[in-house]
Amino acid sequence: MTKDYLKDASLATRVINIGIDSDPAHGAVMPPIYLSSNYTFEGFGKKRTYDYARSGNPTRSVIADVIADLEGGAGAVMTVSGLAALDLLWQDLNAFHPGCKRVVVPHDCYGGTQRLLNARTKQGLIEVVYVDQNDDAAMAEALSVPTALLLLETPSNPLMRLVDLEKRIAEGHAAGAKVAVDNTFLSPALQNPVKFGADFVVHSTTKYINGHSDVVGGALVCTTEEDVTAYRWWANCVGSTAPAFDSYMTLRGVRTLFVRIRQQQQSAQAVAEWLEKHPAVSAVYYPGLPAHPQHELAKKQQLGFGAMMSFELKGGLDAVKTVLDAIDLFSLAESLGGIESLIVHPASMTHAAMSPEAQATAGITGGLLRVSVGLEDADDLIKALERAFNHL
């Protein structure tokens, strides 16, 4: 499928070129959107490539090819949301570990992922085990019992804690588990889990891959043809495949992934350095700062530090209220990875479903704010923070 001239091309080139000039009907440079829900049979028993849009759609196929290529997978299953991609994962545990339902996940994984894992555990589909993935002893203990799947998420939300991919993936495999990595926070432009041995990569394409905050979608990248086939079957079976329009929008968005995220992380670095020096701030969590406890690991396993960070205001919740009431330019909203800068108060917004005890264990305090740095000018973002902090 991949063109010869792309063999040695960088991912930044491939993301632009895959699917370009591939229209057999009219030579359209940009792959057209196919909205039709159904496709004719050429004749009796003569099915074409596509028959019904839940099971297959040409627009969805192009974005799947692009994401699979970026992640170095054999194929990608495009879903209606990131959670739908994750939920596919456990549908087929029996295939790779008969009789075993055990799924080991980070104790600080995405809140929606936790809700889903808990609901599926309650149903009896899986058995979830939460573990602090930076605790060697806890990891060893969790993997000392037969495990079907190890899910990793790095950096974590909202405290930007990293997990050593090479080490943990090897441990998962040694325990007989398949390993999936949620790569939403960095995108394939900045982190390639398959290079460290991951069997699956999961994305909420809602975030950096689409990058424009106008689509909710997901992708499950598999490294074997067998898993691609199995999970495409499941996505069709449960009806969670991505709509054509969303696929088209996401394809349009992903073309600029590299330029977006490179610019965003450059601004993020400037914002983080400014925050670190500000007297109202007691801590900044950004892997690009030498003070970040895993700065060296970030340099080793990431291709950049990303554009997500969080910071702690000395004045706690009162200071948070003052800043959030005064802030402009940043939108007070959940989600991340779009062209627009966002600020969020994890304790009352993204992580509100967690109990106060669970929040405390995860290090989510009342004074913590998370920022997704967008494509505005970095100086303007810093000025906006300065204006808001002047109210303190």
Ligand SMILES: *Cc1c(COP(=O)(O)O)cnc(C)c1O
């Ligand atoms: C947003 C997010 C998800 C869930 O994706 P949806 O597209 O909202 O369903 C999963 N993992 C991470 C890390 C996320 O940020």
